[in-house]
Amino acid sequence: MKALMISALVASTVMGATLADEAKTAGLKPIPSNAKALEKLTSNPKNPTTSAKVELGKMLYFDPRLSKSGLISCNTCHNLAIGGVDGMTAAIGHKWTANPHHLSSPTVYNAVFYSQQFWDGRSPHLEDQAQGPIQAGPEMAASKEYVTGVVTSIPQYVARFQKAYGKDIKITFEKVADTIAVYERTLVTPSRYDDFLNGNKKALTKEEQKGLKTFIDKGCATCHNDIALGGTMQAFGAVAVYKHLEVGDFRGDKNGMVRVPTLRNITETAPYFHNGQIATLSEAIKEMGRIQLGVDLNDKETTEIETFLKALEGKKPQVIYPMLPASTVKTPKVDVN
């Protein structure tokens, strides 16, 4: 059985093209192994990444005082300890409010590689995206003025903004979001899969390579492509209706298009689908085959693909938990209501 799989793999590549080449032809791209190339790829030319901005952005990312209640930080729903998500079916925010469209929190890891942000793709980049949840009523529920009020009330934050952007920086809400985005741009997780696409033929096991081949051959890479293996807008339920679609559920953007989730670290981001109604990866794979590709993936194919997806578990950046500066008497009072 194993020998057969390997033969099949060899057969598919004897014509000269390696599996890595085939993957690239299918639109898959690795995270660059070269640090400079990676930084160039992830940095925003209009707001270049610097260590001062990254450190400040990390502080803001973890600071619950940016929320109206003082209890919810970016990290609450995009928790870097558990795959950059919250493990919920629908996100829970201010006053324990569930996301009104039953949407689960997408992972922040590798979100920099997305072409669009949010499930409906309404945001072009992380700088814009970061402004949303802070203000959204069912999430952090803070006004722009509240956020700038908090940050400017804390002298150490002001000093860090000046260090990051120059003495004359005006600390606006947008600048706070920009800085959080700079931090998020560093949250990439290279994996053995990237090593494989970058030329190390032994980085994936034969079984994982077989899974990658099945992934490509079945058409998964049609939507789950590029560096994120996701991140573009695609029609959801292209050939059949999702079996767990519920009343009130998110139905995509105005054209019914949905931003494809990354498959990187997918083993850490259950439950699956936009409304978190699928608990296991194998069920998610089969349902995707059925509603997007019109194929009934059998157990063998599903296992092959799952084996490949597990190889997308990446190495997380080390995070030194920030020690945040104390509030002052000028810091706006929190409001849990």
Place this chain on the structure above:
Amino acid sequence: MKALMISALVASTVMGATLADEAKTAGLKPIPSNAKALEKLTSNPKNPTTSAKVELGKMLYFDPRLSKSGLISCNTCHNLAIGGVDGMTAAIGHKWTANPHHLSSPTVYNAVFYSQQFWDGRSPHLEDQAQGPIQAGPEMAASKEYVTGVVTSIPQYVARFQKAYGKDIKITFEKVADTIAVYERTLVTPSRYDDFLNGNKKALTKEEQKGLKTFIDKGCATCHNDIALGGTMQAFGAVAVYKHLEVGDFRGDKNGMVRVPTLRNITETAPYFHNGQIATLSEAIKEMGRIQLGVDLNDKETTEIETFLKALEGKKPQVIYPMLPASTVKTPKVDVN
């Protein structure tokens, strides 16, 4: 004025006793500067501190999956980034429920030095304390079975328990709490004040020394003593009623006694008093003088004491944010209701 203060200070110590000696006579004790001595002091002989337990305890401390909702970790209310507290007047937990007795979350930093845990002192040590909030309905709301169900469903957690306690370890709820406590025992924050009591006469400025003297002379150290500058049970409102006591407020244990909060890092743990109704340190100092000591501290004395208290800001241990192992299909489902 400054010269006068210093003369007064010198005058008080010419008889042979230094200010550090006087502080010790008043019941104040430093965090030991010697690492071995500190470890001996903070380790639980029945469950000695080891690096394997500390690392596992840290993971559990930060893991929101120990709560019924999957959203609340120990760190949510005892946030190591903001002084080991949540900055709230009353703690908010499961289903956005406020603490029914209007109690704010005490800091976890230096809690190892307390003689009693919880505001009413009902718990003798951190191992016992850690069991409380995980199970409390308005906090993490998880049953013992739920917690052990989560931990034992994740193979990497099981392996770490075995590494920490031996292959035959039975993973009980109590063992989870014990392990969290081992981590909490490491959360101590030595400050310049400790250097001063440990013999470095220049570790505190003259103004801070003057403040320490006033702190002792006015009687603050009667309750705020020992290593934590707090941690024992004392009558609250001994000579007058607290001006912000509200209907439904916590009134102490069955004898009306309240566990004295630590003053370490007090600049980071506003708002003050058990119900968080006092916003500033100066107001807190004056109110304490009035209701506990029967003295009206004037602005000068208040400023002196405040200057001293600021010197209790300690050095926090560096925290590498844990990357937690993924849930499995066996992991109990979260329940936000």
